[in-house]
Amino acid sequence: MADRGFDLKARIETLEANDLKRALSPVDRVAERGYFAEPSGSELPVLEAAEALVFASNNYLGLTDDQRVQDAARQAAATVGTGAGASRLVTGDTMVHRDLERALAEVKGTDRALAFSSGYAANVGTITALEPDVVFSDELNHASIIDGCRLADAETVVYDHCDAASLRSNLEERADRATQAGREPADESWLIVTDSVFSMDGTVAPLRAICDAAEEHGAWVMVDEAHATGLYANGGGVVQAEGLEERVQIQMGTLSKALASQGGYVAGSDELIECLINDARAFVFSTGLAPPAAAAASEALHVARHSDAREKLWANVTHLRDGLESMGFEVWGDSQILPVVVGDRMDAMTLAEGICERDVVAPAIRPPTVPEGTSRLRVAPMATHDRDDVIDCLEAFRAAGEETGLL
Incomplete structure (x- = not known):
C-alpha cells in the first residue's frame, strides 16, 4: 500500500542543507540578561553557558520581572484562578478581563476594547469577522494579517512598504475599475491594514498620509500596534503619538511585548466590539485569556503610563543607534527596533556568533524571514538595560565586526 503520509525527515534534511533549520535555545528567565542552554x-x-546580555527581546520596557507586574499576576491567580476555564461567552469572562479592556480603551481613546488569547488570533479574528471585499495591505505586514486576509477570502491588494503614494495609486485604480464595470465604489467594503512599527525593519508607517488616502475613498483603516503599544504617548502607540484616534477605525495590538504578558486586543467603537464578540471565530471558540495574564498586562500598562520606563527605553535606543552608526554599521528604522543590516546571510550569522561569544545575544535574521541580500541582526534594547549594558553591547559589536572584517 502507498504511504500517503509525510516525509518529514526529507523536509528537515532540506532545511539543514539550505542552512535554514532553526532550533530552540531555552533561557532561565525573561529579562535583560539570562543564561541560555x-x-x-x-x-x-542544561544551562551551562555564561550569563548573556539580551538585546533581542520584545520585552521593550523590561517589565516581565517587574515586581508590580508579577504581584498583579499572583493576586489574579489566587483570587480568580490560573485559567479562564472556558470561552468568555460561556463562563470565562471575569472582572480582570474587563479591567484590562477598560484601561486599553482609555489609553487608545476608543469606546471599548476586547482581549483575545493571542495577537495572531486578534488579527485573524478581526479581519475574518469584518469580511471585507478588498484589503489594501502593506507588503511587509505581519503574517497574521496576511493569514487573516486569506481566511476572509478577501481580494488583497498589496502596496509598497510604508508608501502612501503607492496606496493611493492602488485605491484610485480599484475605484476606476469599479466605475468601468458599472459599479459604485461604495458597493464594496474596503479595509486598509498596516503595522504601525514593523518588527524586522523598525520602520514606522506614515499613518497620517494613510488616513488621508483612506478618507478620500471611504475606506476603513486598521492599524496593528503590536510593536508600539505602551511605548508612545500616555502608554499608547503611534496612533496616539500622532493624534489619529478619530481617524483609525480599528486599533489592534498585543499584550506580549512591551506589556510583558500574553494575548492581543482590538480597540474601537461599541459596534465593532459587539460584532467581534459575536462574529470573530478566533474569539468565540477560544478559551478566554488567562486571568493572571490579563492582570499582568493591566499593571504593565499602568507602569508604562505612569513611570519613566518609556523615557529610559528611548534613551537607550538613541545611545545604541548612535554608537552603532558611528562604528560604520548600517542601521535601519525609526523605532526602538534597530536592524543592523549586513547583507550576506553567512556574514550576518558569523557576526551574530561573534557577538554571542562576547556574551551578547542579538541573533541573525535571514531569508526567508527577510529578503535576500538584507540579512541583519535585529537589535532591541530594553528600558532596564543600564548605560554599562549598552556600552558592553557596543563593544561586542565592535570586536566582532573587526574580527569578521565587517568593520
Whole structure:
C-alpha cells in the first residue's frame, strides 16, 4: 500500500542543507540578561553557558520581572484562578478581563476594547469577522494579517512598504475599475491594514498620509500596534503619538511585548466590539485569556503610563543607534527596533556568533524571514538595560565586526 503520509525527515534534511533549520535555545528567565542552554531536542536543557546580555527581546520596557507586574499576576491567580476555564461567552469572562479592556480603551481613546488569547488570533479574528471585499495591505505586514486576509477570502491588494503614494495609486485604480464595470465604489467594503512599527525593519508607517488616502475613498483603516503599544504617548502607540484616534477605525495590538504578558486586543467603537464578540471565530471558540495574564498586562500598562520606563527605553535606543552608526554599521528604522543590516546571510550569522561569544545575544535574521541580500541582526534594547549594558553591547559589536572584517 502507498504511504500517503509525510516525509518529514526529507523536509528537515532540506532545511539543514539550505542552512535554514532553526532550533530552540531555552533561557532561565525573561529579562535583560539570562543564561541560555544549547538546543537539546526532546531532552531537558542544561544551562551551562555564561550569563548573556539580551538585546533581542520584545520585552521593550523590561517589565516581565517587574515586581508590580508579577504581584498583579499572583493576586489574579489566587483570587480568580490560573485559567479562564472556558470561552468568555460561556463562563470565562471575569472582572480582570474587563479591567484590562477598560484601561486599553482609555489609553487608545476608543469606546471599548476586547482581549483575545493571542495577537495572531486578534488579527485573524478581526479581519475574518469584518469580511471585507478588498484589503489594501502593506507588503511587509505581519503574517497574521496576511493569514487573516486569506481566511476572509478577501481580494488583497498589496502596496509598497510604508508608501502612501503607492496606496493611493492602488485605491484610485480599484475605484476606476469599479466605475468601468458599472459599479459604485461604495458597493464594496474596503479595509486598509498596516503595522504601525514593523518588527524586522523598525520602520514606522506614515499613518497620517494613510488616513488621508483612506478618507478620500471611504475606506476603513486598521492599524496593528503590536510593536508600539505602551511605548508612545500616555502608554499608547503611534496612533496616539500622532493624534489619529478619530481617524483609525480599528486599533489592534498585543499584550506580549512591551506589556510583558500574553494575548492581543482590538480597540474601537461599541459596534465593532459587539460584532467581534459575536462574529470573530478566533474569539468565540477560544478559551478566554488567562486571568493572571490579563492582570499582568493591566499593571504593565499602568507602569508604562505612569513611570519613566518609556523615557529610559528611548534613551537607550538613541545611545545604541548612535554608537552603532558611528562604528560604520548600517542601521535601519525609526523605532526602538534597530536592524543592523549586513547583507550576506553567512556574514550576518558569523557576526551574530561573534557577538554571542562576547556574551551578547542579538541573533541573525535571514531569508526567508527577510529578503535576500538584507540579512541583519535585529537589535532591541530594553528600558532596564543600564548605560554599562549598552556600552558592553557596543563593544561586542565592535570586536566582532573587526574580527569578521565587517568593520
